[in-house]
Amino acid sequence: MTADAKGVDQARAVRKGEELPVAKLQAYLKQHFPELEGDVEVTQYSGGASNWTYRLQFANADWILRRPPAGTKAKSAHDMGREYRLQKALAPVYPYVPKMLHYTDDASIIGDEFYLMERIAGIIPRQSMPRELTLTTKQTRQLCEHALDSLIALHSIDIEQHHLTELGKGKGYTERQVLGWNKRYRQAKTWNVPKSEGVMRWLEQHMPEHERLCMTHNDFRFDNLVLDVNDPTRIIGVLDWELATIGNPLMDLGNSLAYWIQADDDAIARSTRRQPTHLPGMMTRQEVINYYCQKMDVEVKDFTFYEVFGLFRLSVIAQQIYYRYHHKQTRNPAFKHFWFLVNYLHWRCRRCIKKGS
Numbered sequence: 001m002t003a004d005a006k007g008v009d010q011a012r013a014v015r016k017g018e019e020l021p022v023a024k025l026q027a028y029l030k031q032h033f034p035e036l037e038g039d040v041e042v043t044q045y046s047g048g049a050s051n052w053t054y055r056l057q058f059a060n061a062d063w064i065l066r067r068p069p070a071g072t073k074a075k076s077a078h079d080m081g082r083e084y085r086l087q088k089a090l091a092p093v094y095p096y097v098p099k100m101l102h103y104t105d106d107a108s109i110i111g112d113e114f115y116l117m118e119r120i121a122g123i124i125p126r127q128s129m130p131r132e133l134t135l136t137t138k139q140t141r142q143l144c145e146h147a148l149d150s151l152i153a154l155h156s157i158d159i160e161q162h163h164l165t166e167l168g169k170g171k172g173y174t175e176r177q178v179l180g181w182n183k184r185y186r187q188a189k190t191w192n193v194p195k196s197e198g199v200m201r202w203l204e205q206h207m208p209e210h211e212r213l214c215m216t217h218n219d220f221r222f223d224n225l226v227l228d229v230n231d232p233t234r235i236i237g238v239l240d241w242e243l244a245t246i247g248n249p250l251m252d253l254g255n256s257l258a259y260w261i262q263a264d265d266d267a268i269a270r271s272t273r274r275q276p277t278h279l280p281g282m283m284t285r286q287e288v289i290n291y292y293c294q295k296m297d298v299e300v301k302d303f304t305f306y307e308v309f310g311l312f313r314l315s316v317i318a319q320q321i322y323y324r325y326h327h328k329q330t331r332n333p334a335f336k337h338f339w340f341l342v343n344y345l346h347w348r349c350r351r352c353i354k355k356g357s
Helices: 022-032 080-090 137-155 173-188 197-205 249-258 267-271 285-296 304-326 338-356
Strands: 041-044 052-058 061-067 100-104 114-118 214-216 225-227 235-238 245-247
Touching: 061 080, 080 100, 080 114, 137 214, 137 225, 137 235, 137 249, 137 285, 173 197, 173 245, 173 249, 173 304, 197 304, 197 338, 214 249, 245 249, 249 285, 249 304, 267 338, 304 338
Parallel strands: none
Antiparallel strands: 041 052, 052 061, 061 114, 100 114, 214 245, 225 235
16 A cells, blocks of 8 residues: 555555456446446555455546455355445444445456445555554643543444345344354364464353344454545545444444553564554553443443454455465455464463453
């Protein structure tokens, strides 16, 4: 990923083996959108470790195409139709959702289903902020607060009033998540990662009795946010809704904290950082929990379950991606050492369990 002079996020050349059939795609798009002018220019965003994300530029249109990766996919994962419909349903009550344009399950076009949405031009805070952008400690704190506020706004939507309850299965979410991610880990296991039956058993035995249900994102990170170029502390978009559903908001927060690497973390954690949560002014994980609970007016006596679940779930996501690399279903070299990350995350799970007991 590169950035232009203003720090606006840009795509780059398509990765080898992930090319789109441009002529066929262009013919299809012009059939459905006859107002399109010129030939399409296709580039790719490097941030997509799960689904593949492309930028399609016509003379009079600037769109994003999302499609699943090639190879074996976990059941119910990479469902482009669901992701499209969910965002379309959410748009009237959540202003940060990109505008949906088109979806098709006709695999004859590019080899799989895909959907199109309008591109939100802005700054995406990845591992580091763009070189052109320097925020003060106060501004960084404001950005952190505004990011959490946008998550809180999502969790505060009245899902019954706005007829969103059909976007998830509802009651029993926590148990389904724990059992589901445990199953996915066993299915994606390779020889170089731990069995971790103890961690999975602990999660099953320590599920909270009470769960509040709301709209959840389940991949809420800074590198899924779009910032206003003119005011980089302001959130103008939230991306990547693949895992969103009606779920437990505290599990959603725990999922976010699994990615939250702070300045005083160990060297391995710091080497895995993919968002700028280490900057002066950013909250620590405990401060995030305190801020969220105060704003949402909830009391959580022990966050250990949510923290362990978030770390374990992240390890499963990493292992599913590594499984595709291990079996040569993807050639992306960024995935080569994900097995090590899985081992580390399971060590952190065990450390959290021990600390919380």
